[in-house]
Amino acid sequence: MADRPYLPCTEIIGFLADYLDGELSPERKLEFERHLAVCPSCVAYLETYRETIRMARATTNGPRIPIDDAPEDLIRAILSVVK
Amino acid sequence: MFMNTPSRQERPGGDNLVARLRSGDGSAFEMLVRTQTPALLRVARRFMHSEEDARDALQDAFISAFRSIGAFEESAQISTWLHRIVINACLMRLRTQRRHPEEDIEKYLPKFLEDGHQAEPSAPWCETAETVLQRTELCGLVRRCIEQLPDTYRVVLLLRDIEELPTEDVAQMLGVTPNAVKIRLHRGRQALRALLDPHMRDIA
Ligand SMILES: [Zn+2]
Numbered sequence: 592m593a594d595r596p597y598l599p600c601t602e603i604i605g606f607l608a609d610y611l612d613g614e615l616s617p618e619r620k621l622e623f624e625r626h627l628a629v630c631p632s633c634v635a636y637l638e639t640y641r642e643t644i645r646m647a648r649a650t651t652n653g654p655r656i657p658i659d660d661a662p663e664d665l666i667r668a669i670l671s672v673v674k
Numbered sequence: 675m676f677m678n679t680p681s682r683q684e685r686p687g688g689d690n691l692v693a694r695l696r697s698g699d700g701s702a703f704e705m706l707v708r709t710q711t712p713a714l715l716r717v718a719r720r721f722m723h724s725e726e727d728a729r730d731a732l733q734d735a736f737i738s739a740f741r742s743i744g745a746f747e748e749s750a751q752i753s754t755w756l757h758r759i760v761i762n763a764c765l766m767r768l769r770t771q772r773r774h775p776e777e778d779i780e781k782y783l784p785k786f787l788e789d790g791h792q793a794e795p796s797a798p799w800c801e802t803a804e805t806v807l808q809r810t811e812l813c814g815l816v817r818r819c820i821e822q823l824p825d826t827y828r829v830v831l832l833l834r835d836i837e838e839l840p841t842e843d844v845a846q847m848l849g850v851t852p853n854a855v856k857i858r859l860h861r862g863r864q865a866l867r868a869l870l871d872p873h874m875r876d877i878a
Contacts, residue, residue: 599790608860632795636784639796639874643867644835645803650816651720652836661711665729669707669736 598626603633607640692752695743707736710753714760720832721764723821727771728764735763761837765847768825776824782865799874812873819869827862834859 603626609615610623627634694702718728739759746755785793806812833844845852
């Protein structure tokens with residue numbers, strides 16, 4: 592059991608999205624976590640990958656990003672073509 | 675079932691407005707454009723590379739929305755419906771102006787050694803989404819890095835991670851398989867991560 596080979600980093604990074612979405616089988620998830628327990632590089636990759644998604648969302652669509660007023664010339668242009 | 679829905683007539687943007695739009699009521703029309711434009715323009719700006727293109731896409735969207743108001747299902751929210759139409763208008767415009775050849779994504783993907791280990795070990799970041807939000811220049815940096823992604827991947831990242839649309843819907847909108855959406859999303863996130871990495875690392 593203990594000398595069972597670990598998954599390579601390629602497998603971890605390749606299936607990260609499935610892991611985060613909870614789409615791996617229980618056996619596969621176990622193998623994933625066994626690798627993460629001994630590989631700080633993959634742990635860092637996983638955490639920064641997750642933070643990338645959060646940063647993208649927070650800086651483009653988060654509640655803290657104010658919605659500007661609509662430019663009046665644009666509204667007039669739209670109304671003139673659709674009316 | 676919808677008999678139980680309370681006060682349907684009072685819902686803003688509800689049936690009353692839809693009926694007025696269908697009957698060609700110009701003031702209903704104007705009200706819709708005025709109330710929805712700010713949020714929709716923000717969506718269009720995320721997808722398009724210039725302010726002018728974002729405005730043109732929004733105009734396309736309103737034209738197609740008013741042509742197809744008859745197809746609007748009353749059980750849906752008009753804002754959600756318009757949101758989809760704006761995204762489709764943006765995708766259509768992006769398809770016609772796609773840059774050829776598109777930048778190669780490979781250079782942003784992690785490299786591996788023959789034994790399967792990462793060629794360069796990954797390191798933790800000192801910044802988080804929360805700390806980034808507190809600094810205008812970092813917010814701008816994240817947005818510029820997203821803008822730098824090749825469109826094929828950028829669009830999927832926007833649709834999945836930012837608009838938060840389901841994989842199946844994105845696949846349908848782009849005319850590709852759900853698996854292709856998953857692959858593009860993963861690559862797009864990896865590329866964005868690589869672009870952000872030098873700026874976010876703990877340089878202690
Ligand atoms: Zn690893």
